Amino acid sequence: MDFAFLLFMISLSVTRATITGPDAVNGSVGQSVHITCTYDTYYSNYQKYWCRGHAWEACTVLIQTQGPRKVNSDGRITATADNEAGEFSVTMERLTVNDQGWYWCGIERYFLDLLSPVKLKVNEADKLLPSFSDYLSDKETQRQKNSQYYFTWSVLRWVFFAILLVWAILVKLKI
Template identity: 35%
Template sequence: MWLSPALLLLCLSGSLSLTGPSSVTGTLGGSLSVQCQYEKEYQSYKKYWCRGQNEGTCDNIVETQGEAKEKNGRLSIRDHADRLTFIVTMENLTADDAGSYWCRVRKTWYLGFWSSGTSVQVKVSVSPARKTAEETTCQAASDIFPGLSTKQNFSAEEVLIHCSGSSSSSVHLLLLVFLKLPLFLTLVGAVLWVNRPLKGPGG
């Protein structure tokens, strides 16, 4: 379809009226926020967050209704008209949340017979949750001493308690594994050596 130069210029300028990040990354179970800025001409219009590979066929998930925060499940959107910004928040992220999304503003003329707007694509990625330093230390302890269990000795029980959520620091765990455990085993060996059966004169 042929477009007049004035209308073509309007469409091209509209594509520059909305800006946002090209990509964002969150972690599994966490949350992320996307901030999109628009020109003043779009201040009074609805803002949308839609999902899909193409701008024209994406499905609207959540939209603004004034400046109040609107929610749809784990997603929310809020328009800060005084800052010409709207913010989309995604919570409790799952692997299925990764994909192509769009920040969108739409305005209508002529009683709805002709509508136009602008959109900007945002690629959402979801990465595995990062292990904390404590979890990494506990995993290393398990790799070094795979046979540890609460039935074997007290030190192993301390290790398991710590790794299941104790408030002790990772430094304490390192002292436990590399200092207390060898000391305990040394004491056990000494007791067994002292109490060993002695051979009589006749052999």
């Protein structure tokens, strides 16, 4: 196998690894919210999904799409992928208090999915604006989740890079 090709593949494994969305979204009971996550157009042909769960390892996929538009079975969630713009959008309609929680925009990959956490806060009709303490606790929780995820990924990608680099060198030396 060509050494230059291996180095190219290694560099791809630690770059372009991003999908971003809003930290938090507020909605009201009975209303709808629209969330847009952006990604590198390199991932245009990859499966995109929207899942729910506090931890991404155990989140439940609510809707997924590879095509331009998909509506889930109960008609409350719509997902749209604009692969030319690198945008994955989700609309959740007829919100209930039970919809409140952690969600993830995701791109399915072979080794490790790309994910971006989004906290959905659903306000009841009489409480339209969140309190300042709610805002601070949501931001702090989000900051902690992001720092754990990005720290883990930053360590893992360089470990993976080192393993691939050693492997490429061994292949070149034919050991």
